[in-house]
Amino acid sequence: MTSRRLVAGVDTSTQSVKVVVCDLESGAVVRSGRADHPVGTEVSAAAWLTAYREATADPALLAGVEAISVGGQQHGMVTLDAEGELVRDALLWNDNRSAADALELIDDLGGPDRWADAVGSVPVASFTVAKLRWLARHEPENAARVDRVILPHDYLTWEIGSRSFDPVTDRGDASGTGYFDAASNTYRDDLVVLAFDRTVALPRVAPPAEIVGHTSEGIAIGPGTGDNAASALGMVVPDRTALISLGTSGVACLPSPVQTHDASGVIAGFADATGQFLPLVCTLNGARNLVAMSKALKVPLAEFSELAMSAPPGSEGLVFLPYLEGERTPPLPDATGELRGMTLTNLTAANLARATIEGVLWSLAYGVQSLREQASPVEQIMLTGGAAQSAAVRSIAADVFGVPVLTTDPYESVAVGAARQAGWALTGALPEWSSPVSGRYEVQARARGAVTAEELDARYRTVLAEVQGRC
Ligand SMILES: Nc1ncnc2c1ncn2[C@@H]1O[C@H](COP(=O)(O)OP(=O)(O)O)[C@@H](O)[C@H]1O
Numbered sequence: 001m002t003s004r005r006l007v008a009g010v011d012t013s014t015q016s017v018k019v020v021v022c023d024l025e026s027g028a029v030v031r032s033g034r035a036d037h038p039v040g041t042e043v044s045a046a047a048w049l050t051a052y053r054e055a056t057a058d059p060a061l062l063a064g065v066e067a068i069s070v071g072g073q074q075h076g077m078v079t080l081d082a083e084g085e086l087v088r089d090a091l092l093w094n095d096n097r098s099a100a101d102a103l104e105l106i107d108d109l110g111g112p113d114r115w116a117d118a119v120g121s122v123p124v125a126s127f128t129v130a131k132l133r134w135l136a137r138h139e140p141e142n143a144a145r146v147d148r149v150i151l152p153h154d155y156l157t158w159e160i161g162s163r164s165f166d167p168v169t170d171r172g173d174a175s176g177t178g179y180f181d182a183a184s185n186t187y188r189d190d191l192v193v194l195a196f197d198r199t200v201a202l203p204r205v206a207p208p209a210e211i212v213g214h215t216s217e218g219i220a221i222g223p224g225t226g227d228n229a230a231s232a233l234g235m236v237v238p239d240r241t242a243l244i245s246l247g248t249s250g251v252a253c254l255p256s257p258v259q260t261h262d263a264s265g266v267i268a269g270f271a272d273a274t275g276q277f278l279p280l281v282c283t284l285n286g287a288r289n290l291v292a293m294s295k296a297l298k299v300p301l302a303e304f305s306e307l308a309m310s311a312p313p314g315s316e317g318l319v320f321l322p323y324l325e326g327e328r329t330p331p332l333p334d335a336t337g338e339l340r341g342m343t344l345t346n347l348t349a350a351n352l353a354r355a356t357i358e359g360v361l362w363s364l365a366y367g368v369q370s371l372r373e374q375a376s377p378v379e380q381i382m383l384t385g386g387a388a389q390s391a392a393v394r395s396i397a398a399d400v401f402g403v404p405v406l407t408t409d410p411y412e413s414v415a416v417g418a419a420r421q422a423g424w425a426l427t428g429a430l431p432e433w434s435s436p437v438s439g440r441y442e443v444q445a446r447a448r449g450a451v452t453a454e455e456l457d458a459r460y461r462t463v464l465a466e467v468q469g470r471c
Pocket residue numbers: 013014015016246247248249287288290291301385386387388389390391
């Protein structure tokens with residue numbers, strides 16, 4: 001009898017780190033660990049290593065593992081000095097302080113079209129390039145000490161290899177910096193200079209299946225990638241399917257053979273982890289809006305879900321624009337949440353719960369509409385991320401997107417996708433793991449004679465247009 005071979009994947013995400021160990025042959029998760037990350041949008045990268053060590057403290061977790069890769073929250077600016085020490089805390093993807101810097105950079109290059117042509121995306125506060133401009137303008141002493149700029153997954157990859165190789169990144173995560181051209185696979189040093197007034201050392205962009213080093217225990221390390229690119233690998237996304245993630249962020253994306261160049265800025269023209277592309281729409285307001293409303297209603301998440309499912313599609317006219325953390329897509333960094341359409345009859349806890357879920361999902365349906373127009377037909381949705389385990393999110397999503405929704409049992413798609421990449425690096429062939437989908441939800445609204453996806457879309461777009469006119 002041959003013993004099974006094991007690979008591991010890590011998701012170093014906004015709120016926590018998750019580690020899974022998978023069977024190389026089938027992809028089945030055989031062991032897992034997790035640990036929390038510090039709260040906040042400005043975090044010492046060293047805390048991610050501490051959390052990783054906590055999550056993997058049990059030596060049995062990684063025993064027998066042959067290869068490991070890291071998927072990580074995108075865009076975060078990790079600055080290193082000439083000795084390789086951290087210059088300051090990392091500014092995360094959801095830190096909005098660089099919003100004005102992004103606008104300046106758009107002007108400096110000659111407008112959004114120039115950025116969309118150059119790197120496939122128009123910068124917003126999230127992008128590393130905007131954070132670099134902020135650092136240069138607001139902390140010149142720290143800026144002067146910066147020798148190298150890397151991303152969260154690059155940092156953890158380098159640390160779990162005990163810094164025995166120079167920091168590396170991959171094409172997927174590099175494409176979220178705003179200074180990497182994924183069409184030619186080259187850094188745009190001129191854009192780094194535009195933002196930071198000088199060049200900095202940047203991590204080598206390793207090909208998808210390279211072994212970039214080894215841990216002190218001899219485990220081979222793959223290049224890793226951004227969390228959304230890893231998630232696409234873990235979800236084994238079929239054609240004409242948009243992947244929706246509801247973690248801290250809300251994300252709509254789909255693997256594509258062609259890069260998008262959306263000058264409106266709705267779609268970021270990112271790369272994936274296989275050598276292709278991953279057009280992606282990201283909001284700042286995913287699961288935490290649901291958590292905030294459940295707290296406001298003083299109910300646990302399970303009861304919040306039941307409440308939402310007891311309300312009719314359209315929440316009897318309540319509209320909740322979920323901009324509790326400002327917003328990135330559309331770019332409204334100073335916006336706040338909006339609750340509209342209240343009457344004496346519809347202002348119920350059930351409608352508030354359902355409207356919150358409808359609002360969060362609609363903000364991604366808005367993105368899916370752009371993906372349809374610019375990237376690919378979308379005939380179904382796959383759900384992942386922490387809030388994808390909410391029964392209400394799963395059952396309401398089809399009504400908001402207007403297409404069937406595919407779901408999984410609890411599943412760490414980013415970590416599993418990273419493990420799949422590790423298997424690729426180990427064997428030279430991308431493992432053919434089967435789809436994790438275990439559930440399918442059909443559109444119900446029309447059958448129930450209630451508000452349809454098109455009607456809901458029109459209602460939300462009207463409120464959004466008012467907010468955009470004001471901000
Ligand atoms: N059943 C649920 N309903 C709503 N939100 C949930 C549920 N389960 C988990 N969450 C939320 O999902 C988020 C964690 O999702 P995750 O994808 O791990 O986030 P991230 O990758 O951004 O760290 C947390 O905000 C958590 O409160």
